[in-house]
Structures are given as structure tokens and as C-alpha cells.
Amino acid sequence: MPDKLFGEMIAILDFGSQYNQLIARRVRESKVYCEFFPFNITPSRLVNLNPKGIILSGGPASVAQKGAPFPHGKILELGIPVLGICYGMQLLAWLLGGEVAPAKKREYGKSELFVGEDEDLFYGLKSPLIAWMSHGDRVAKLPSGFEVIARTENCPVASMRDKKRRFYGVQFHPEVAHTPQGKKMIENFLFKICECSPQWTMSSFVDYSLERIRNKVGNQKVICGLSGGVDSSVTAVLIDRAIGDRLGCVFVNNGLLRQGEVEEVINTFTRHFHLNLHYVEAEERFLSKLAGISDPERKRKVIGEEFIGVFGEEARKVGKVEFLAQGTLYPDVIESRSAKGGPSATIKSHHNVGGLPSDLHFKLLEPLKDLFKDEVRILAKQLGLPEKILNRQPFPGPGLAVRIIGEVTRPRLQILREADTIVTAEMQKYEKFPEIWQSFALLLPIKSVGVMGDERTYEYTVALRIVTSLDGMTADWARVPDDLLERISHRIINEVKGVNRVVYDISSKPPSTIEWE
Ligand code: XMP
Numbered sequence: 001m002p003d004k005l006f007g008e009m010i011a012i013l014d015f016g017s018q019y020n021q022l023i024a025r026r027v028r029e030s031k032v033y034c035e036f037f038p039f040n041i042t043p044s045r046l047v048n049l050n051p052k053g054i055i056l057s058g059g060p061a062s063v064a065q066k067g068a069p070f071p072h073g074k075i076l077e078l079g080i081p082v083l084g085i086c087y088g089m090q091l092l093a094w095l096l097g098g099e100v101a102p103a104k105k106r107e108y109g110k111s112e113l114f115v116g117e118d119e120d121l122f123y124g125l126k127s128p129l130i131a132w133m134s135h136g137d138r139v140a141k142l143p144s145g146f147e148v149i150a151r152t153e154n155c156p157v158a159s160m161r162d163k164k165r166r167f168y169g170v171q172f173h174p175e176v177a178h179t180p181q182g183k184k185m186i187e188n189f190l191f192k193i194c195e196c197s198p199q200w201t202m203s204s205f206v207d208y209s210l211e212r213i214r215n216k217v218g219n220q221k222v223i224c225g226l227s228g229g230v231d232s233s234v235t236a237v238l239i240d241r242a243i244g245d246r247l248g249c250v251f252v253n254n255g256l257l258r259q260g261e262v263e264e265v266i267n268t269f270t271r272h273f274h275l276n277l278h279y280v281e282a283e284e285r286f287l288s289k290l291a292g293i294s295d296p297e298r299k300r301k302v303i304g305e306e307f308i309g310v311f312g313e314e315a316r317k318v319g320k321v322e323f324l325a326q327g328t329l330y331p332d333v334i335e336s337r338s339a340k341g342g343p344s345a346t347i348k349s350h351h352n353v354g355g356l357p358s359d360l361h362f363k364l365l366e367p368l369k370d371l372f373k374d375e376v377r378i379l380a381k382q383l384g385l386p387e388k389i390l391n392r393q394p395f396p397g398p399g400l401a402v403r404i405i406g407e408v409t410r411p412r413l414q415i416l417r418e419a420d421t422i423v424t425a426e427m428q429k430y431e432k433f434p435e436i437w438q439s440f441a442l443l444l445p446i447k448s449v450g451v452m453g454d455e456r457t458y459e460y461t462v463a464l465r466i467v468t469s470l471d472g473m474t475a476d477w478a479r480v481p482d483d484l485l486e487r488i489s490h491r492i493i494n495e496v497k498g499v500n501r502v503v504y505d506i507s508s509k510p511p512s513t514i515e516w517e
Contacts (some may be wrong), residue, residue: 008196011051013041015069015087016058021330021473022175023055023085025372026186028383033205035370037119043074053081053194056088058173062137063094065088070095081166082362083121083189086135089160089169095450096143096167103154107133113159121149121159121168123188125181129228131172132179138171159276166193167186189396200377206238209367213242217323222365223306223315224249224325226277227397228265231368231390234380238367239325241383248321249275250314250339255283256408258424259417272386278318282310290401290408296517299408303398305311312361324362328369329376330475372471393438394472402517406445411498412460416443418496419462426488427466436478437469441492442505442516450500459500462492466504467514476511 012026014036027034029490034055037045054075061068073095076082084092090100117126120443131152139157142148150159160169161372168189174182188197222239226232226249239247249269253262262279269275284390289302308324315321368376375395380390400416401408415455419441442463450457464485469475489502505512 005209008032008199009049010053010194010196011041011046011049012036012054012055012057013039013071013088015039015057015059015061015091017060017086017173018201019175020175021058021471022371023057024330024370025471026183026373027055027190027363028200029183030187030190031200032190032196032429033200035250039069039071041073041075042071042191042448043078046075046080047078047367050194051080052351053083054190055189056082056084056091058086058134061087063090063100064137070413076165081189081194082168083193084167084169085175086139086173088172089171090139092136092167092169093139093141093146093157095144095162096146098139098143099141100137101140102136103138105154106136107152107154108135109133111154111158112171113150113152113172114280115150115159117149119186120163120192121170121188123192125184126241127179130169130179131182132172132176133158133172135171139169141420160325161430167422168193195226202375202382205371205379206382209238210242213239213365213367216365217246220246220322221318221320221417222247222323222325223311223321223362224270225311225327226251226265226275226428227327227393227395228261228389229327229395230376230380230385230392231329231394233385234328234376234383235268235325235368236269237273237367237383237385238379239365245276247276247325248318249277250280251277252280252282254286254303254306254399255413256286256303256401258395258400259421267360268386268389274302278314280310280314285310286409287410292353293408294406296402299401299517300321303401307397315362322363323365326365328366330368330370330372331471333369348399372472381514391401391442393436396515402515403440405442405516412443415460415496415498416441416462419443419492419499421464422491422495423464423488426490426491428485430480430484435468436473436480437467438514439464439466439478440507441465444503448501452500457500460498461467461501461503462496463515463516464488464502464504466511469509469514472514473509475514477504477506477508 004010012034024034027464081392094100111133113129115122115333138155146160148157149161152158155171158171174185224236226236236249251265269277272324288307293299396402404512427433444461446461447458464479467475468478492502
């Protein structure tokens with residue numbers, strides 16, 4: 001099984017915490033490979049994966065509640081070290097004969113953590129520490145073999161261990177930035193308890209991926225949707241490296257792209273990369289399907305279905321194609337998982353995962369599905385992709401459709417394209433542009449009164465979304481200089497017909513999202 005190529009890996013069992021991806025990030029930053037698995041993974045599959053350690057993630061459930069997600073009990077009999085985080089620790093306690101009860105006082109936020117010994121999980125750390133708590137339940141009675149190794153004022157069992165079996169539990173979240181020494185605790189679990197060695201790097205990931213792609217595809221053909229964004233470009237280049245001309249790339253003009261994008265993508269990928277690129281002109285097809293639709297989720301579903309339809313037709317032209325490759329990233333997988341009945345809450349249906357029809361005839365090939373955005377950028381560099389592509393801001397699959405609030409029409413697309421071109425041009429002149437995660441315009445379905453010359457106007461409003469972020473999971477509105485905002489606003493109102501007002505979105509994610517739909 002190619003699963004074992006890395007030699008050392010940590011298996012994270014997913015119980016649906018919103019912080020889950022951070023656990024994976026911390027582990028990988030420590031140069032240890034890890035992957036998420038369904039919480040009910042079978043013990044035999046785990047044995048086959050041969051992980052050096054298991055992390056039971058947090059999650060929104062309560063162990064005592066009906067239908068709460070439980071791992072297979074036998075995974076605790078495999079002799080593999082376990083770290084249970086929050087709900088994961090409660091599971092450990094519950095499954096091993098301890099007691100879990102609702103906390104007297106729900107603990108949320110920063111707490112002072114008093115640690116007993118400066119060893120194993122807390123090696124090298126000085127008590128008291130700061131820990132981020134977010135829980136309603138607590139361990140009321142330790143299972144036999146366990147001892148308390150840290151507490152907070154409200155939580156007598158903030159951390160517990162069974163040193164002999166190498167089982168550890170923390171009631172707080174070591175993976176979040178609000179637990180400043182959390183990374184060290186995770187490293188301690190990896191290196192002191194699981195005895196991992198820090199070996200995982202992006203170049204090893206490339207070898208691993210090539211091997212994995214070759215194993216999966218055999219001598220069949222793959223079709224890949226190329227949008228020109230970092231994700232699909234890396235996907236295409238990686239697969240091209242693995243299987244060469246058995247990869248056909250399809251670039252669909254869905255009518256929802258930005259100004260000049262079609263020409264740019266065609267140029268880059270035929271001239272620079274010499275990929276086998278099929279260009280599909282499908283503007284009319286997408287826009288007619290979107291007519292009359294305002295609901296964000298409907299838009300995403302319609303676009304997703306149409307994409308798959310177009311691919312199917314292209315694939316048939318190419319001959320027998322088994323696989324559809326997509327640049328799905330880890331955050332897309334997590335955010336869409338609940339649509340398939342997983343334990344997290346649904347936020348948005350990302351077209352490249354959630355909108356796939358069930359009668360899909362392709363098998364999916366998603367070589368980036370375990371990576372975060374910044375990891376993909378490192379991978380892009382490793383693969384020799386040019387800076388221009390490497391530093392491209394993310395652009396959603398459903399394109400400008402999710403940046404036009406309300407119905408998508410050609411005149412509205414025209415207005416948004418013109419406004420967005422101005423935003424991009426002005427932002428690129430800003431000295432801190434490389435620190436910006438995304439900067440774009442949105443068209444709101446709101447008309448308001450203005451005055452231009454001596455005349456009353458009644459026109460649309462453009463919103464500016466400029467955010468900083470590390471991975472798109474959390475984001476903050478960017479504090480850009482006033483004169484930059486002024487220039488953008490002035491130019492849009494003066495140059496774009498149909499707009500008389502520009503507003504700046506000052507919401508962070510969470511509780512907002514980056515895209516408005
Ligand atoms: P949200 O709006 O959920 O976006 O805060 C997080 C990041 O994901 C991008 N995004 C998408 N990317 N397909 C994609 O490939 C999509 O359907 C999609 N929707 C949002 C968004 O631009 C941001 O970077």
C-alpha cells in the first residue's frame with residue numbers, strides 16, 4: 001500500500017472539531033506526516049497504516065449523548081500511543097472505564113494551566129501555562145491506570161496520562177495559537193512519547209505523491225480541470241510529471257472568470273508548461289443555467305453540476321478516461337464533509353466536492369486533498385511553477401457568481417469585472433500587496449441615490465473585500481491605507497458605469513466568511 005511510503009505517520013481520528021486542521025498543521029510543521037481518518041476507522045486498517053501515534057480530535061458531541069461518535073474500542077488495544085484532545089480525552093476516559101460529566105461551569109477561553117511534572121507531554125515547559133479551553137463536559141473520574149498531570153481552576157483534570165500504555169489526554173486545545181506552548185506539547189507527544197523523528201518535507205511529499213498517483217492511475221487516462229489558480233496548476237503539473245501525456249487538461253470558460261483571464265491561462269499553460277490543454281467555451285451554457293437563481297447554495301450546485309457535465313463531454317472526446325483530477329484542498333474537504341454526514345457543521349458547499357452528482361462515472365484523483373494552502377505554495381515552488389502563478393490569490397471555483405449577490409446576469413458581470421480590474425491594478429501597486437491573502441470587488445444588489453455633476457443617480461454598490469489570512473480558514477480585514485481605499489473608490493465610481501457607491505467590508509472570519517456566498 002502506498003499509504004506506508006512515509007514510514008512514519010500520525011493518524012488523526014476526526015470527531016469534527018472546527019480546530020482539527022490546526023492539529024494537522026502543528027504535526028506537519030514538526031516535520032512528521034499525518035493524515036485524518038474517519039473516527040470509526042477499523043483497527044485492521046490502522047494496523048496496516050502502522051502509525052507511530054493516534055490523535056483523537058476534539059468534536060462538538062458529548063460522549064453520553066445518543067449517537068455520539070465513538071472510535072472502534074479495539075484501537076486502544078494496539079499498543080499505539082494516543083493523545084485525546086478535548087472530546088478525544090473524554091472518549092479516552094469513557095472508553096477505559098472513567099466517568100465524564102457536564103462541567104459545573106462551561107469553560108471557554110484562556111485559562112491558567114497548572115502542570116505537575118516537567119516531563120513527557122509537558123517536557124521543557126514551566127508551570128503555570130496558558131491553555132485555551134472550550135468544553136461543556138469534563139472528566140469526573142479517571143479510568144484506572146491514569147493520573148492527573150495538569151489542572152486549571154475550573155477543571156481538576158485538565159490533562160491526564162497512563163504512562164504505561166502511553167495514553168494522554170488534554171481537556172484544552174494545544175493546537176490553537178491561544179495555547180502559546182501548545183506546539184511544544186504536540187512536539188513532545190510526537191518526539192518524546194511516539195518517538196517519531198522529524199523527517200517529513202515537501203520534497204518527500206512530491207516523491208510520495210508521484211508514487212501514489214502512478215499506483216492509483218495505473219495505465220489509465222486522467223482528465224484535469226485547469227483554472228489557472230495555484231491549486232489546479234499544481235495538480236496538473238504534478239500529475240503530468242507522474243503520468244505524462246495520459247493527462248488531458250480541460251480549461252472551461254464558464255463566463256464567470258475575471259477580465260483577461262481566459263487569454264492568460266491559455267498562454268501560460270500551452271507556452272510555458274506545454275500541457276495538453278482543451279479549451280471549452282461554455283459561457284452561454286453556464287449563464288443560462290444560472291438565470292433567475294439568487295440562492296448561494298443553488299448557484300454553487302448548478303455550477304458544480306455544469307462543470308461535471310462539461311468534463312464528461314470533453315472526456316468522451318478524448319476516449320476512455322477513468323479519472324477526474326481536482327485541486328481540492330484539505331479545507332474544502334473538511335468544510336464539505338458534513339454534507340456527507342460527517343461530524344462537522346456545514347458552512348458552504350464547495351463545488352469541487354459537495355456538488356458532485358452521485359452517478360459520477362469518473363473516479364476522483366485529488367493529490368492535494370491532504371494539504372493546506374500554504375503547503376501547496378511550497379509544493380508549487382518545489383515543482384518549479386513561476387512566481388506569477390505561485391503568488392496568485394485564491395479564486396473560488398464558482399468564480400464571480402459568488403461575488404455577485406443575487407442573480408448573475410451579463411450586465412452585472414460586466415460591472416463587476418471592471419470594478420475588480422481596478423481593485424487588482426491598485427492593489428498590485430501597494431507595497432504590502434504580498435501580505436494580502438485576497439483583494440477583490442463584490443457587486444451588491446443594492447441601488448442607492450447619488451449625485452454626479454448636477455444629476456441624480458440611482459446605481460449599484462460595490463463592496464471591497466481585502467483580507468489577510470494564513471490558510472483561508474480564519475481571516476481578518478486588512479488595515480490598508482485610507483488613500484489606497486480612496487483611490488480604488490474614486491476610480492470605480494468614476495470609471496465603472498452603473499456604480500455610484502463603494503463600501504469596505506470590515507468583518508473577520510469567523511464569524512463572517514471571506515467570500516460573501
Ligand atoms: P470562505 O468564503 O469560505 O472562503 O471564507 C475560504 C477560501 O476559499 C475560497 N473559496 C473557494 N475555493 N472553490 C474553491 O476552490 C469554492 O467553491 C470556493 N469558495 C470559496 C475563498 O476564495 C477563500 O480563499
